[in-house]
Amino acid sequence: MMPNVTQGGRMAGLVMYLAGPGRANEHTDQRLIAGHDIVTFAVEPGKALTRDDALDIANVLDAPRKAHGTAVQKPVKEFDPETSQYVTTGKKDAHVWHCSLALKADEGKLSDEKWAEIAHDFVDGMGFIDPDGAKTSRWAAIHHGESKNGNDHIHIAVQMVREDGTKADVHFDKRRSQQVAREIEKKHGLVVLESRDKARGISGHKPAEKVSVRHHEGAMPAPEELRRRMRSALASSTNQHEYVQRLMDSGVRVAPRFAKGSTDHVVGYRVGLVPEPGSSKQTIYYAPSKIDRTLGWPHIGTRFNGEGKEGADRLLRGIHSGSIAQPDRATQVHGFDPRRTGQVMSGTTSPDTLSNIYARISMSMEKGKPGVFHQLSENYARAAQGGGNVAHAIRLGGRFASKNSARSWLAVLQQANRLARAMTDDKLASSRPQLTAATLPVLVQADQILRAELARVQKTEERSAKPAAETMSVDRFQAHGPDQGYGR
Structure with missing residues (x-):
């Protein structure tokens, strides 16, 4: 069950x-499920909720605030590039606490009676109910049909x-x-969310990020796109300085955070x-550790054993002072760091x-649209360490040494797919069954893409063997040099 908490005024x-038709008439069978006795x-x-019913519910919920005149506010914060910190710019009303509780789409639907039990347990567990009544908060749980993705859910x-x-x-x-x-x-026999049970550190998407994405067809929420670009930069960097520079080259703006004072x-x-x-929008900055806890600055330093830290610090200080300009577009996606591909080829790799x-x-292959390889990246970012078959990897390593960049890319992809399948079957099947179930079908698609690309490259090589056929099109597999045209 996935909770999503917000506050408003x-x-x-x-x-x-909640009781209305929704933004695109997606709400159906709107009804009150449970709530405070009043x-x-x-x-x-x-019963089906009318407009008057909705106003009655709101008035009952608002009555204690209006009777006592108590104001509940929260600070409004904005990121200040000059100080690299969030600063308070004002306050806003925040007396409305709102949480949606959603099941996974494959869990099906719950009865109203079961949702009512869950709502009571949730509100009580959050501390909103006082057995003596004096310090109880008034609340209401509303159901208005499944989400766009088929998730049965309620709003509290x-x-x-x-x-x-x-x-x-x-x-x-x-x-x-x-x-x-x-x-x-656990109490109601629902599916335990693996990401919570395993305490994984990858953030979900906030509603505002999803709304923003809907205005840009094919795009991903900003944190997810940033995670993709950060991990791509890791795959092509040999030290911290290169990592920061690779990020900027891929269209990511980077701001330093300094020690206090x-x-x-x-x-x-x-x-x-x-x-x-x-x-006309300004850049919205995110803390990498909030997007993926393994991408925080200390973890980046650990990944590279501190190599390039001085250069990275100079680069970040230059960005802060203005002597180094932030990028205004993506200019280049760099080739793989040989050490990273070496790990893959030797089989001594990990899900990370x-x-x-x-x-x-x-x-390179999916540009600004999420696809099979992006999904695999997301899934293995959530997984634990694993290994692979070294002998087969060594044979593939010979192909990677080939001068043909398309062949070398496909060799890396083939080995990555093989290791991913072995790792999923051997290590994740027992410890992460939900993740395994989600990953295996995607690996099948990745293998299909690989076979299609191998066939395409084979035909291209056959044509190029003829004197007049030096027109091999492998731009999207180019391991080094500019990679133009992908999304923002």
Whole structure:
């Protein structure tokens, strides 16, 4: 079960949206599932919600706040490139606490009675219910059909001002929501989300990021695209300095984070995509460790054993001072670091390296649209360490040494697919069954693409054997030099 927590300042607006038709008439059979006693007294659970019902629910939820005049606000923060920190620029109302609870699409549907039990358990587990009543927050759970992707889900709206006028405690609510969801999964026999049970550190997508993506067909949410470019840069870098430069070359803006009180001691970095051409929007920066905990600055240093750190620090300080310009477009995607491909070819690799390799292949073959290789990169970023068959890898290594860049790329891809399948079958099947089930069909597609490309290259080589046929088209497999034309 996947919880998604947000806060806002318009209770009527939220409830009217949940009970309404949605942004594209996607809401169906809108109904109240459960709620505070006063809410379920005002509106009968299970009946089709009208506009008046929605207003009644909102008014009941808002009553304690209006009666006590208690204000609940949260700071508005923006990233300041000058200080490389988020600074408070104001405050906004935040008395509305909202959380959606969604099942995976393949889990099917739950009855209203089961959803009501889950809603009660969740609100209680989050600390919104006081047995004595005085410090209880009013709440309502609404169901309005499946999501666009077929996920059965409910929405829970909670009033942050409690019955006695005090404010509900929502510190660390996102972390707590994951803990409560895990308890509910086990209590009610739901599928336990692997990413939570294994404490993996890859972020999900916020609703605003998904909305932004819908305006750019084929694009990915910014954190996911940044993760792809960061892992691609890792696959082509030999040290920290190269890593930062490769990021910038791929259209990623990088900002340093300095130690407190310092403007030259680099302790971290933030990344953001170059805005769309002609856009007036500013770059939105993300902390890499929030996108993927293995991509934070300390982990980057560990990956390269500190090599190139001084150069990376100089580069980041230059960006901060303005002496080095941020990129305004993607200019180049670099070839593989021989050590990374060497690991793949020798079979002494890990899911982390496979993730980087697939990300780099995705950058060339899938441009701005997520595809098979991007999905494999995402899946192996979530997996544990594994190994492979060395003898077969050595035979493929001879092909990688070939001068034919298309052949060398396909050799890397073939070995990556083989190792990925062995790793998934041997290591992940027992420890990560959900991830295994999601990965194996994608590997089948990757093998199909590989066979098609091998056949294409074979035909090209046969044609090029003739004197007038030196027109081999292998641009998207070029291991070195500019790789133009992919997305933002």
